[in-house]
Amino acid sequence: MSSILRRCTKLTHSGILSMLPGSNGRSCALQYFASEKRYSTSSKIKVDLDSNTGVAIMQFQSPPVNSLSLDFLTEFAINIEKLELDRSCRGVIITSALPKVFSAGLDILEMYQKSPEHYVEFWKAVQEAWFKLYGSSKVTIAAINGNSPAGGCLLAMCCDYRIMAENPRYSIGLNETQLGIVAPFWFKDTMQNVVGHRETEKGLQLGKLYTAPEALKVGLVDELVPEEKVVSSAAEAMSKWLAIPDHARQLSKSMMRKPTIDRLLAAREADITNFVSFTSKDSIQKSLGMYMEMLKKRRS
Numbered sequence: 001m002s003s004i005l006r007r008c009t010k011l012t013h014s015g016i017l018s019m020l021p022g023s024n025g026r027s028c029a030l031q032y033f034a035s036e037k038r039y040s041t042s043s044k045i046k047v048d049l050d051s052n053t054g055v056a057i058m059q060f061q062s063p064p065v066n067s068l069s070l071d072f073l074t075e076f077a078i079n080i081e082k083l084e085l086d087r088s089c090r091g092v093i094i095t096s097a098l099p100k101v102f103s104a105g106l107d108i109l110e111m112y113q114k115s116p117e118h119y120v121e122f123w124k125a126v127q128e129a130w131f132k133l134y135g136s137s138k139v140t141i142a143a144i145n146g147n148s149p150a151g152g153c154l155l156a157m158c159c160d161y162r163i164m165a166e167n168p169r170y171s172i173g174l175n176e177t178q179l180g181i182v183a184p185f186w187f188k189d190t191m192q193n194v195v196g197h198r199e200t201e202k203g204l205q206l207g208k209l210y211t212a213p214e215a216l217k218v219g220l221v222d223e224l225v226p227e228e229k230v231v232s233s234a235a236e237a238m239s240k241w242l243a244i245p246d247h248a249r250q251l252s253k254s255m256m257r258k259p260t261i262d263r264l265l266a267a268r269e270a271d272i273t274n275f276v277s278f279t280s281k282d283s284i285q286k287s288l289g290m291y292m293e294m295l296k297k298r299r300s
């Protein structure tokens, strides 16, 4: 068992670190909290770094669905950057503190009936979050404990390893076409790097949301585990990844990801211009409006 697991912790949906049953629960608790460092006290994302293991747990806690608003993305990028610069941190587990949802993806309201200036600011934040996570030198593991459409799937795909709750009601994928919008090339590249060309072609055109078992089958996630074990399994996987010397693993990661990162770096401004003109179209605004209505109707 990993040293992380030996710390006898588990995460509950309430986001509270609680104890696994053990013979010496009290001393385990003391040991855990003695080494835990709170990174972020912000409302949307909570980060705890265990200084003994070097593993940070980042929990999304932005109700109702952890949608990726401008504020959320800004906070996310700052947190990832802070961990990147912290030499005591070697790995990050990303998960949700909310029930049933990892992240609902980009906040549609940020793309609906706003000014071009707002779209520029928002899209820069999306790009920045991607650069920070996809380019992170740390081991990153997504503990996907709920639905993860579109931007939520993108964040998970940026990680080195993905563990998903085996609940067949949960789904993950780039479903943009279902909203009448198009995933940009770097969303596509990220997916292609995970599942290959053919599956990405099908997944993108159909806007496919893969159920957890389907996601495992196509390699969109690496493991399915019972929901209550998603974070502890991520900790277990983390200890395997951390057994590799950092410098060798980091160079290998960079070698694999650099061409994809360079591609967006070279087209950053054009990508923003493209997003703004695409999003500002009446037809796209209409599609987004209808999609939001559909979400509301489904609820009532």
Ligand SMILES: CC/C=C\CCC/C=C/C(=O)SCCNC(=O)CCNC(=O)[C@H](O)C(C)(C)COP(=O)(O)OP(=O)(O)OC[C@H]1O[C@@H](n2cnc3c(N)ncnc32)[C@H](O)[C@@H]1OP(=O)(O)O
Residues within 6 Å of the ligand: 064, 065, 067, 100, 101, 103, 104, 105, 106, 107, 108, 109, 147, 149, 150, 151, 152, 175, 176, 179, 181, 182, 183, 184, 274, 275, 278, 279, 292, 295, 296, 299
């Ligand atoms: C050139 C390039 C151009 C464009 C590229 C843009 C790329 C876009 C990427 C994206 O990420 S777009 C977002 C795609 N996301 C989705 O399609 C998810 C939609 N949401 C859902 O399917 C569900 O909400 C759920 C995540 C499965 C959770 O379901 P649940 O039943 O738990 O919640 P409910 O549906 O009732 O939602 C609660 C509440 O939240 C609002 N909501 C949901 N998702 C979003 C979102 N992505 N953005 C903003 N708001 C969202 C939903 O409307 C409800 O609001 P209400 O309480 O006011 O009714």
